[in-house]
Amino acid sequence: MWRHIASNALTFLLLAMFLLGGVILWGKGQYQAAGPLTDAICVEVPRGTNFDRVSASLVDQGAVTSGPILRIGADYAEKTDLLKAGSFLVEPGASMEQIVDVVTRGGASTCGTEVVYRVGVNRVSVQVRELDPATSAFVERAEFDQGVDETPEIYTDVKAKADTRFRVAVAEGVTSWQVTEALRGIDLLEGEVPEVPAEGALAPDSYEVRPGDDRAAILARMEAAQEVLVAAAWEGRDDNLPVSTPEELLILASIIEKETGVPEERRQVASVFVNRLNQGMRLQTDPTVIYGITKGEGVLGRGLRQSELRGATPWNTYVIEGLPPTPIANPGRASLEAAARPDSTEFVFFVADGTGGHAFATTLDEHNRNVARWREIEARQPAQEN
Incomplete structure (x- = not known):
């Protein structure tokens, strides 16, 4: 009898284990x-x-x-x-x-609301946007100029949420003073900035930040990133460039950055400056004159006067020979690469062509014709706007 009971119990146990295994496999x-x-x-x-x-x-x-x-x-x-x-x-x-x-898994949120502080050449804006999961695209919910416009309520609300992400997006061509002032104005950051970093030392990019982050530490991240970019451009530079140090390459790249907003012509612009330096010609570029006036602290906001084009400053390349003593802005990767590997051309002149780009020339006569065309375009613009 006991043998029979034990046999049934063993059968029941095996059946239970089999069923449990099946349930586990099903659940898995x-x-x-x-x-x-x-x-x-x-x-x-x-x-x-x-x-x-x-x-x-x-x-x-x-x-x-x-x-x-x-x-x-x-x-x-x-x-x-x-x-x-x-x-x-x-x-x-x-x-x-x-x-x-x-x-x-951890790490940054991959969804929800994001606040982007955009540091541009002419303005610092704050954008509140939210990811639409159906399209994986961000939808703008608010945008305002930092320190100028009234702060919208939605910004205050999302800033207090634990899952909101924050980024500082630095555009190519901004100055170190502009970046520093923008960080000082971001209310979720902490800490003092003892001094403005050297011009050109900050890498334009998008940087994730968190409430309470130290401003000086963020600037240090930007400096470290720019050191990497400059070193890579210097390592991959062409032979026989008219620059002898990474700092001079950085200066040249900053001028290229300020002279054109058209990515496709950066290397052509670089070739003009390289050709001028090789031929002993002055660079004669307006952005350097402007930097000599503003020292990178804000935007000039008007055209240059003839007296300013003739005025002697260390950055006025209409007056000085060769490169100015410092960069005039923070160049991005593309401008650094253009300075290191310019196009091979004979261009020594360029002027705006009315499309956002430039007309290039190898002779003064050709350049003068390009300038005349640009003057005609300029003369028509007020009539078109009225």
Whole structure:
């Protein structure tokens, strides 16, 4: 009898183990299978929340079919305690396993609201935008000029949210003073800036920042990035350039940056300045004259006067020979590369052509004809605007 009971118990145990194994395999399959989402969504993970609340939210949004399976899978993977606060993009068809990885991986939020402080040559603007998960494109919700316009309420609201991301986007051609003043005006940053970094020392780029970040530390990040760019451009430079140090290359790149906003002609502009330097001609470029007047502190806001073109400053390349003593702005990677590897041309002149670019010339007669055409375009512009 006891043998019979033991045999039945063993059979029942084996059956239970078999069924449990099947359930585990089924659950694992559900955890790793493609999920029900047909469109991407943003999943917000509030600070201090737990997997119970996150799984319930995911079920409500139709991202997962079973909250318990999600929680068991996260616990089995030892990720239950790794939940990160933020707002995260979940792609269509994401499995529970992939979703758990997204909300526990860490790093910056990949979804939700973003505040971008744009440091431009003429203005510093603040843009509040939100990622549309359906298109993976940002939708602008507000934009205003820092220190000029009234601060919109939405900026105050999103700045206080834990999952909002912040970036400082520095445009090519801004001066170190402009960047420093912009950082001083960003209210979520902290710390004093003892002095403005050297002109040209900051890499134009987009930098992620966090509330409470130190302003001087952000500037140090920009300086370190520019050192890398300058070193790479110097290492890859052409032979026989009329510059003898990385600093001179940086100065030349800054002039190129200020002379053209057309990416395709940077190397042509660079060739003009290289040809002039090689031939002992003065560079005669207006942006250097402007820098001699403003020292990079703000925008001139008007045309140059003849007296200023003739006035002697260390940066007036209508007066001095060769390069000015310092850069006149912070050049980006493309201008550094153009200075290091200019086009091979015989151009020694250029003037605006009315399209945003320039007309290049090898002789003074050709240049004078280009200038005459530009004067005609200038003369027509007021009539077109009225």
